[in-house]
Amino acid sequence: MEEVTVEMEAQTRQSVGPIIFKKSNCPVTLKFEDVVYKIKSKTGGFLKKSKSEEKIILKGVTGMVLPGEILAMLGPSGSGKTTLLTALGGRLAGHLEGNITYNGKPFSSTMKRNVGFVTQDDVLYPHLTVTETFVYTALLRLPNSLSKEEKMIITEALITQLGLSQCRDSIVGNPFMGGVSGGERKRVSIGQEVIINPSILLLDEPTSGLDSTTAQRIVSTLWELANGGRTIVMTIHQPSSRLFYMFHKVLLLSEGNPLYYGKGLNAMDYFSGIQFAPTVAMNPSDFLLDLANGVSTGDSREDQTSIKRTLVCAYKANLAQSVKAELELDVNFCEGTEDKNVKKWTTSWWEQFSVLLRRGLKERKHESFSGLKIVEILAVTVITGLLWWQSDISHLQDQVGLLYFYSEFWGYVPFFNAVFTFPQERMMLEKELS
Known part of the structure; x- marks a missing residue:
């Protein structure tokens, strides 16, 4: 043995x-x-007393x-x-x-x-590359005592040590979208916890x-x-x-x-x-x-x-x-270090906000500027233009209808995009808050 x-x-x-x-x-x-x-x-059903x-x-x-x-x-x-x-x-x-x-x-x-905790399911942003995933994690979790250059050096060393150099510029992906392999994705999850040593x-x-x-x-x-x-x-x-x-x-x-x-x-x-x-x-x-x-x-x-x-x-x-x-x-x-000498967060509120904003824009740009969204907007534009094509300007009711449709369309489309973002972000929010 x-x-x-x-x-x-x-x-x-x-x-x-x-x-x-x-x-x-x-x-x-x-x-x-x-x-x-x-x-x-609790045992029992809807009709039975639990x-x-x-x-x-x-x-x-x-x-x-x-x-x-x-x-x-x-x-x-x-x-x-x-x-x-x-x-x-x-x-x-x-x-x-x-x-x-x-x-x-x-x-x-x-x-x-x-304490680093790696869950069974890899909770990662699929559109970010391996390097971007580590960079945003370093900027969020490493303390302000380290400069940005030092955080980048730690990120580069971690990518090399985890054997992810060949896929550093590849997106992480998910089961519905191509990306790195399952083993590489798991090493990225481990690296997110290891980066804080x-x-x-x-x-x-x-x-x-x-x-x-x-x-x-x-x-x-x-x-x-x-x-x-x-x-x-x-x-x-x-x-x-x-x-x-x-x-x-x-x-x-x-x-x-x-x-x-x-x-x-x-x-x-x-x-x-x-x-x-x-x-x-x-x-x-x-x-x-x-x-x-x-x-x-x-x-x-x-x-x-x-x-x-x-x-x-x-x-x-x-x-x-x-x-x-x-x-x-x-x-x-x-x-x-005693608890009373430890700050609640390793980075300031403004740094967290700026990093999360940049990360969110980087992740969501693929949805906002996707081919499906562009075709959807162009199709609605063409149909709307045909419906009100050469309408008489003296017909005020037609013009009001056009303005009403525009206000409803551009109000509800961004609204639904924002609403459906929350379920996708929930797992990541729970992971980072923990």
Whole structure:
């Protein structure tokens, strides 16, 4: 297993290249202990009286991630991976119990600036190029202590380090419009969070929908980021075997219950020790997901339930105490700036307004001056001209009708264009406000 890890590390460094990411300014140790999350769901229909039922999403999850480590959270859909990741990023609202600390302190506005969060869906402007996306992000999020030239240098270095030099002038695109590839789009999303040099990087399914080679490049990039002293936590659904052995720690969840926490290299030995071993050679992540789904030897519902119950009991008996003992280890904390000395925004109101205005005009010019809009205006102009062609000027009612039509047309057309802009901007607004 150690030889496999050394080989994976060599492949990682070779694929990323000789350029090393800038080190984290303030390494952060992330601890979460007995995290429990509950929600209230309503049952019943329109005619029936609704009843409120409490559902437990996370059931006492514990772990710790040190600077320079990658924690991968595995589990089937609905196991609570994204919920836990959102809680670690300080974005989860509701009844959350447990203790989550960052260098021994609770989540604060200061720590919020040191956390990068990459969502599963890439929320990007499709008409902006890769370079423009990074430039506007740098102008918005980097502090005023850096000059514009320094921000441009950081942008250029980040494009090179992420391997996006070949597509720097290509538009980002979306599923309905051609642009960069899925892997390049994901690296752009990661780069938007890395540009502020975060101490903690949280990623939700960064390899979802990508082929194994592209997924390996993404994880290789994260490996290099971790080597710079960052704390990285990611959810991943079904990684390949070579990706699995690149993770420093693995957390396996099933219906909100932890089934395994520890080094990825020791996962197979642990489950073999509790009488759960694969009958044939297979991908470790596939085997772990089978166990999380309650699939081992039997296929009945009763067997699946009993297998999950056995694995939960085995975790509590064999790993729970050692995991909590790990949390007691002393680490070197990085004392950050106090909240009272930190400004609410890194840039001024006028700078934010000017950057957002320029970015909005750059993105919307393709809609305002699209061929369809031009044809629409010309067609309406021709039809209107034909309707009032050579009308007698003495007929005042005809002239009033023409003026009324012009005022209605040029009032409603821009109005509807503005109204339909808000749904498109909502996801980006929520992302940037968070």
